Amino acid sequence: MTSGLRRAASTVVLVVVSFLITALILRVSGYSTGEVLSGIIQGAITATGASTSSIRWAIPLLLIALGVVIGFRAGFFNIGGQGQFYMGACSALAISLGWRDGPAGLVILCGTLAAMLAGVLWSLFPGWLRVRFGTDEVLTTLMMSFIGALVLQYLTAGPMRNPQGTGQTAASERIPEAFRLTGGSGVSLTVLLLVAAVTVLVWLVLERTRFGLTMTLVGRNATMARWQGINVRRVGLGAFALSGALAGLAGAVELYGPAARLVTGFSPEVGFTAVVVALVGLLNVWGTVVAAVFFGGLQAAILFLPIVTDLPPPALVLLNGMVAFLVTVKFRAVRRRKAAQAEAAAS
Amino acid sequence: MTAPSGPAPAGVPAVHCRSLGVSFGAVRALHDVSLDLAAGRIHALVGQNGAGKTTLAKVLGGLQTPDSGTVSIAGREIPHGDVRAAKAAGLAMVHQHFSLPPSFTVAEALELAAVRPGGRRVYRRADLHRRWQADVAELGGAATLSTRIRDLPVEARQSLEIVRALATEASVLLLDEPTALLTPAATDALFERLRRLRADGVTILVVLHKLREVAAVADTVSVLRDGELVLGPAEMSEVSQGQLSDAIVGSGAADAAPAGVSASGSGPDSPSGTATRSALLEMIGVSSADSAFEPGLAAIDLRVDSGEIVGIAGVEGNGQRSLVSVIAGLSPLTAGSVRIGDDEMSAAAPALRRIRGLRLVPFDRNTEGVSQSAPLWLNQSALRLIDRHARDVVYPPRRGIVHAVAPAGSERDDSKLRVGERLGVRWRQLSPLISLRQFKSQAATAMDRWRVRYDNVAQPAESLSGGNIQRLILSRELDSDLEVLVAAQPTRGLDFAATEFVRRSLRARRDDGAGVLLVSSDLDELFELSDRLAVMYGGRIVAHFDGPYDRRAVGDAMTGAVR
Numbered sequence: 001m002t003s004g005l006r007r008a009a010s011t012v013v014l015v016v017v018s019f020l021i022t023a024l025i026l027r028v029s030g031y032s033t034g035e036v037l038s039g040i041i042q043g044a045i046t047a048t049g050a051s052t053s054s055i056r057w058a059i060p061l062l063l064i065a066l067g068v069v070i071g072f073r074a075g076f077f078n079i080g081g082q083g084q085f086y087m088g089a090c091s092a093l094a095i096s097l098g099w100r101d102g103p104a105g106l107v108i109l110c111g112t113l114a115a116m117l118a119g120v121l122w123s124l125f126p127g128w129l130r131v132r133f134g135t136d137e138v139l140t141t142l143m144m145s146f147i148g149a150l151v152l153q154y155l156t157a158g159p160m161r162n163p164q165g166t167g168q169t170a171a172s173e174r175i176p177e178a179f180r181l182t183g184g185s186g187v188s189l190t191v192l193l194l195v196a197a198v199t200v201l202v203w204l205v206l207e208r209t210r211f212g213l214t215m216t217l218v219g220r221n222a223t224m225a226r227w228q229g230i231n232v233r234r235v236g237l238g239a240f241a242l243s244g245a246l247a248g249l250a251g252a253v254e255l256y257g258p259a260a261r262l263v264t265g266f267s268p269e270v271g272f273t274a275v276v277v278a279l280v281g282l283l284n285v286w287g288t289v290v291a292a293v294f295f296g297g298l299q300a301a302i303l304f305l306p307i308v309t310d311l312p313p314p315a316l317v318l319l320n321g322m323v324a325f326l327v328t329v330k331f332r333a334v335r336r337r338k339a340a341q342a343e344a345a346a347s
Numbered sequence: 348m349t350a351p352s353g354p355a356p357a358g359v360p361a362v363h364c365r366s367l368g369v370s371f372g373a374v375r376a377l378h379d380v381s382l383d384l385a386a387g388r389i390h391a392l393v394g395q396n397g398a399g400k401t402t403l404a405k406v407l408g409g410l411q412t413p414d415s416g417t418v419s420i421a422g423r424e425i426p427h428g429d430v431r432a433a434k435a436a437g438l439a440m441v442h443q444h445f446s447l448p449p450s451f452t453v454a455e456a457l458e459l460a461a462v463r464p465g466g467r468r469v470y471r472r473a474d475l476h477r478r479w480q481a482d483v484a485e486l487g488g489a490a491t492l493s494t495r496i497r498d499l500p501v502e503a504r505q506s507l508e509i510v511r512a513l514a515t516e517a518s519v520l521l522l523d524e525p526t527a528l529l530t531p532a533a534t535d536a537l538f539e540r541l542r543r544l545r546a547d548g549v550t551i552l553v554v555l556h557k558l559r560e561v562a563a564v565a566d567t568v569s570v571l572r573d574g575e576l577v578l579g580p581a582e583m584s585e586v587s588q589g590q591l592s593d594a595i596v597g598s599g600a601a602d603a604a605p606a607g608v609s610a611s612g613s614g615p616d617s618p619s620g621t622a623t624r625s626a627l628l629e630m631i632g633v634s635s636a637d638s639a640f641e642p643g644l645a646a647i648d649l650r651v652d653s654g655e656i657v658g659i660a661g662v663e664g665n666g667q668r669s670l671v672s673v674i675a676g677l678s679p680l681t682a683g684s685v686r687i688g689d690d691e692m693s694a695a696a697p698a699l700r701r702i703r704g705l706r707l708v709p710f711d712r713n714t715e716g717v718s719q720s721a722p723l724w725l726n727q728s729a730l731r732l733i734d735r736h737a738r739d740v741v742y743p744p745r746r747g748i749v750h751a752v753a754p755a756g757s758e759r760d761d762s763k764l765r766v767g768e769r770l771g772v773r774w775r776q777l778s779p780l781i782s783l784r785q786f787k788s789q790a791a792t793a794m795d796r797w798r799v800r801y802d803n804v805a806q807p808a809e810s811l812s813g814g815n816i817q818r819l820i821l822s823r824e825l826d827s828d829l830e831v832l833v834a835a836q837p838t839r840g841l842d843f844a845a846t847e848f849v850r851r852s853l854r855a856r857r858d859d860g861a862g863v864l865l866v867s868s869d870l871d872e873l874f875e876l877s878d879r880l881a882v883m884y885g886g887r888i889v890a891h892f893d894g895p896y897d898r899r900a901v902g903d904a905m906t907g908a909v910r
Contacts, residue, residue, distance in 0.1 A: 208780045210732050217729060221718035226677060227709050228729040229698035 007282055014330060015280065015294075018322035026315060035309055040316070043304025044297030049185065050304065056186030056258055058296025059195055060085065060250040060267065064274035065281065065288045066202045067123075067246035072283045073206060074239035075219035076130065080141030081247040082271020083148025084122045088115035088251025090155055093262055096175040096255070097160070104178045111179075112252040119248020120241045122148060127240025131233040137240075145271060156264045171263040179256060186258030198249065203285040205242070215239055247271070269317070273299070276324040279331055295320070359422040361386040361519050361550035362407060362438075367416035369402050369574075376402040377413070378574045384567075386421075386518075389541055389551045390580055391565035393558070394595060395662070395868065398571040400554045401443060404523045407552070408440040409433035420519055439517030441508045443524045443554075449497035453483060453507060456496060457514050482510045502533035509540070513549075520544065522553045526560055538564040556662045558591055558906040570594040592902040596870055626650050626686070627704075627862035628674070628831045633683035635673050642886035644669050646683070649881065649888065651831060651862035656853060658877030659866040662905050666886035667866045668710065671835050674864070675707055676700050688830055698733045704830030708820055708837045710866075712813070716820045719809035723801055726808050727790035727823050797822035798848070814845030821852050832856055835866045850876060870901065 023033045044054050064081040071078035092111035099107050126140035157170035165171050182188035206212040218225045218235045226232050250270070259266060277295050281288030302316040362384040369377040377399045384390045394400050405411035407418055412428030419425065420436035447456045457479050458472070476492055483492055490503055499507065505525060512520060526534045541551055541564060555561050561568055561583070568586060569579030578586070578594040628651040635643040641664055651657045661667055672678040674685060676697035684693045687703050695703075709715035717726045787804050794801065799818045801811065808816060817837065824832065834853060838846040853876060857863050867873050873880055873896075880892040882904040890904040 204780060208783065210779075210781060213725060213728070213781075213786075214732050217718055217721060217725060217732070220721040221714065223714050224716065224718045225729075226697070227675065227707060227715045229676075229696070229701040229733050230729075231696065231698065 004282075004284075008287065010330070011280055011282060011327065014326045015323055018319060018326055022316075022319040022322055025318065026311075031309070031311060031315075036305070036311060036315075039305045039308050039311070040298075040301040042308065043301035047304060050300055052185045052187050053300035053303070054293065054297040055192075056296070057270075057299035058292045059186070059191065059257070060254055060270045061274050061277050061295055061299070062195060062289060062292035063198065063250035063253065064247045064271055065277035065292055066199065066285065067243035068275050068278035069281070069283050069285060069288055070202065070206065070215070070239055070246070071243040072278065073212070073219050074215040074236055075222065076127070076236065076239060076243075077138050078123055078126075078141050078240065078243045079138060079272070079275050080123060080126065080143075080145040080148075081250075081274050082268075083141075083145030084119040084244045084247035085251045085254070085267075085271050086148040086152040087118040087122045088248030089255045089259070089262055089266075090152060090160075090251070091115050091118035091248070092252040092255045093160065093172060093175065096179050097173060100176050104176075108179055108181070108256055111256070112249065115252035115255075116245040116248040119244040119246070119251065121244070123240045123244025123247070124237065127237050127244075130240075131236045149265065152262065153264045156262050160262070162261070169264050172261045174261040175255065180260060181253070182257040184258060188257075191253060191257055194253070198246070199285065199289060202246070206285065211235075211238065247274075269299070269320070273320060273324075276320070276327060279327045280323065359386070360384055360419075361421055362552065363419040363422075364407065365417045367403070367406055367418070368414045369399075369406060369411060370414055375574050377406070380416070380571070380574075380576045382569060382576060382580065384550060384552060384580060386550050387545060387548050388566040389545055389553065389564055391561045391568045392552060392554045392571065393556070393561060393568060393591070394571035395870075398595075399574040400571055401523055402574075403571065404440065404521050404552070404554060407433070408438060408521055410440075434515060434517075437516070437518035438521060439512035439515050439519070440521045441512050441523065441525060445504055445508060447496050447504070447508065447511065449495070451496050452493045453490065453496065453499075454479065454492040456507065457482075457511055459511075479510075479514075482514075502536070505533070505537065506540070509537075513544075517549070519550045519552070522551070524554050524556065526555065526557070534560065535563075556664075556906070558588055561591070562588070572597060588903075589899065592899050592906070595906075596898055596902040625653050625688075627653050627688055628833075628864060629686040630674070631684050631686075633673060633680050633685060635669050635678060635680045637886075638669060638678070641668050642666050644673060644680070645886045647888055649864075651864050653830075653860050653862055654857060655878040656857050656863040656865055656876050658873040658880040659864065659883055660870065660873050660880055660901055660905060661868070661883035663868050665883045667835070667883055669886065670883070671707070671710070671833055671866060674700075674833055675705070701730065701733065704828060706824040706827075706829045706832045708817075708824055708832070708834040710835040712816050712820055717808040717816055720807050722805045723794065723799075723808055723811075723819065724787045724790035724804040726819060727794060727804075728786050730823055730827060731786065731789070793822040793826040794819060796826065797852075814841050814848075817841060817845060817849060821849065825852060825856055829856070829861055831862045831864070833864045833866070836868065837865070838867075838869065838872060870898065874898075 023036070026036055027033050043050055045051055064085060067081060067084075068078055091114040095111040095114050096107055099110070122144055123141065126135070126137050126144055129135040129140050130137040153170070156172050160172040161170055162173040165173075181190050181194075204212075206215070214225070214230055214235055215238070217228070218230060218232050222232050225235075254267065255262065273295055274292075277291045278288055280294070281291035298316065298320060302313060302320075305311050305316060306313055360383040362382070364383075365381050367377050367380040368375075380399075380403060382403075392400055392403065402411060406413050407420075409425060409428055409430040409432060417424060418427075418433075420433060420438050423432075423436045425432045425436060451459070454472070454476055479492060483490060490499060496504060496507065509520070509522070509525075525537060538560075541553070544551060553564070555565075565583055567580040567582055568591065569581070570577050570591065572595065578591070628649070630647050630649040633644050633647045633649075637643040644666055647670065649657070659667060659670065669678065673680050676692070676695060676699075680693060684691060686692060687700060687705055690703060692700055692703065701707075713719060791804050794804075797818045799811070799815055799822055801815070808819065811819065832853070837849050837853065841849065850872070853863055853865065857878075865873065865876055874894070877894070880894075880896060880901065881888045882890045882892070882901060884905065884907050889907075890901075892901060
């Protein structure tokens with residue numbers, strides 16, 4: 001797979017270029033780039049609890065990004081992971097608070113299933129609009145994502161608000177400690193095993209089932225798939241549903257793991273960063289794992305840096321955005337070149 | 348209508364071209380075409396598909412750069428491939444497919460093309476609108492300057508394309524197959540309009556398919572065949588319909604024995620041998636809705652028996668696409684029934700039809716036949732992806748089904764295996780997981796059998812040549828059990844060797860007992876392969892022929908002369 005290696009290498013180059021551009025901008029703004037770089041390394045790897053924090057952020061990124069990868073296989077761009085993630089977390093929270101004296105295992109299972117179902121519903125609606133009316137799913141999933149964020153805000157400020165809560169931001173009650181799969185660090189063996197199992201499962205579905213191969217055919221050329229007798233709409237809906245289920249699952253893992261309660265606008269970037277993770281991971285399951293760990297580290301560093309430098313937090317979000325920008329440009333350029341070649345070959 | 352800016356001086360031809368040549372790779376689209384079109388007349392250009400009509404129109408309009416030759420419009424030589432110069436010389440073009448943005452209003456679309464009053468960059472929209480008021484009246488119905496183009500009926504869109512072309516104040520109007528989408532009444536209205544333009548001094552070159560239409564509107568006619576100008580421009584009064592048919596299809600078989608043409612509309616019953624044959628594909632009174640680029644089907648009766656190739660002749664765009672997609676289940680029928688074997692399939696999903704034994708070689712191999720960027724093995728395996736569950740559950744294996752060249756030794760005998768191995772086999776049958784190795788090796792075996800030349804089963808389909816892609820499609824469609832094969836333009840654009848391979852393959856499956864429906868616009872191919880021939884025109888089957896075929900009679904039926 002030399003072409004795969006070449007694509008991986010070019011992506012690494014893009015990430016390095018993003019680092020250089022960000023460093024240049026920081027330099028021009030009067031920060032010491034050496035200090036920032038050492039801060040990043042500390043925040044992501046070497047400081048106490050840093051690598052745990054990196055993994056903690058890699059988990060939701062990976063789960064949502066795997067959903068993006070599935071969508072892409074079938075030719076859809078589900079960028080609404082954030083809203084699906086929020087709705088998943090809200091559903092799991094509702095089950096957990098509503099049944100707080102239930103047996104922990106059963107409540108977690110029901111909460112997780114409810115979260116996945118909520119994610120499915122939140123992505124299936126734009127999916128249905130897409131296959132039924134041809135509505136651009138980039139727009140609709142994004143809009144649904146905003147709706148999800150506002151629903152979360154309403155719930156945490158209204159019906160689910162913790163009446164004893166103090167402080168400025170609206171937050172829900174905490175779920176009972178018995179329901180939590182991890183401590184505050186957000187990483188435990190259970191969660192790691194769960195995420196690993198889900199990753200392997202996604203890989204199997206994509207690469208080793210008829211459904212996965214059918215999705216690939218539909219995503220590459222829906223016209224040909226139709227002529228082959230494949231029900232393109234049904235496959236598309238299936239892809240949207242799976243994609244949403246994974247984002248919903250990420251919401252449940254977040255709640256039962258590090259969060260324990262929901263705060264208005266928590267983890268505001270994961271859904272969108274996950275799209276970048278999937279692209280940097282070359283829309284391939286294992287590549288996405290690597291990219292998720294990388295961006296998890298970056299997220300940990302973003303939270304850590306203001307402690308050791310005088311850098312404002314948005315400065316590293318800039319790096320995130322730079323990677324997203326370059327990778328998207330490259331992705332679109334390659335697509336366009338391919339489309340042009342196909343057209344030239346056809347005429 | 349705005350007055351034409353500069354009609355050519357008397358004596359100078361409005362359009363003049365010398366020794367035009369255009370090649371696309373090895374294909375010669377135009378060869379040594381020289382043509383003079385007198386000013387102020389209606390000239391028709393006719394020919395079969397691929398004869399070079401659209402290419403010639405594009406060269407004249409500056410959209411296609413010729414390899415050789417010269418073009419002058421109204422006495423002015425146009426630099427090769429210069430659209431602006433062609434426009435400036437007074438040439439306007441109406442394309443085969445609608446080119447106006449559907450979301451624009453009529454006024455916006457006209458503004459896009461218009462010569463601005465006084466050549467100024469700043470102008471008042473109201474001035475333009477006043478000038479176009481009369482043109483809009485001609486669009487008919489409730490259309491106004493603020494109607495969106497997507498809301499206009501097809502005829503009005505066509506008229507608007509012409510109005511737009513003339514908004515550039517053209518003296519030469521080029522229309523590429525303007526009647527393809529029009530109803531007869533709308534066609535008459537269009538012709539009336541062309542006559543009025545002629546009276547205003549506009550020179551018109553119109554590409555037409557139907558000889559009846561040529562006779563109705565044209566002053567002169569020119570015929571292209573295989574990229575060469577074989578007739579004309581000749582005065583319409585001086586050529587007969589027969590001469591035109593001959594020029595269009597070539598006169599090679601004009602001396603063939605006349606064949607029986609059954610009266611149009613009657614059933615395709617063949618007088619002998621029906622007792623032993625069984626219908627594998629049967630269409631009874633099938634109609635379907637019009638699509639964007641083609642008439643729908645109108646009461647089609649068609650039957651394909653085991654062991655025969657039935658050819659569908661016709662000028663492209665007369666419902667062949669509708670026919671194939673209705674059979675495939677890709678577009679719904681509005682009346683009648685489609686049967687495959689003994690099974691009513693009118694409402695069956697495409698997958699069921701394929702499982703029942705329907706195989707398709709689609710019209711466009713690059714977009715409909717393969718997925719360009721997907722690996723070869725996945726392209727080859729597409730049928731296997733839908734096949735597994737449905738075959739056993741829905742349709743038990745049938746007696747009538749034709750078996751492919753059996754992949755010897757592929758079915759193993761379970762009873763000889765040890766317990767552990769038997770469990771393994773059982774697991775593979777039950778497991779939702781598939782073996783990629785098995786998929787790839789099955790694909791490789793099939794591709795080798797159909798002589799696909801490739802290096803690696805994982806390479807993308809786009810890396811293959813056209814002939815190889817067609818072999819890949821055959822290896823998918825013909826390598827498994829099948830009853831009915833629908834082959835649409837299976838040899839278009841292929842070189843000699845690949846063409847022969849495809850034709851041999853179709854005959855071989857016919858001889859194995861499959862029923863083959865061959866849709867083609869290549870008459871030689873149809874004559875060579877078909878046991879029977881039906882001609883489509885305007886969404887109907889207008890004539891049936893049995894061999895030996897009379898080229899002229901078939902040609903007449905194709906152009907709508909037999910109704």
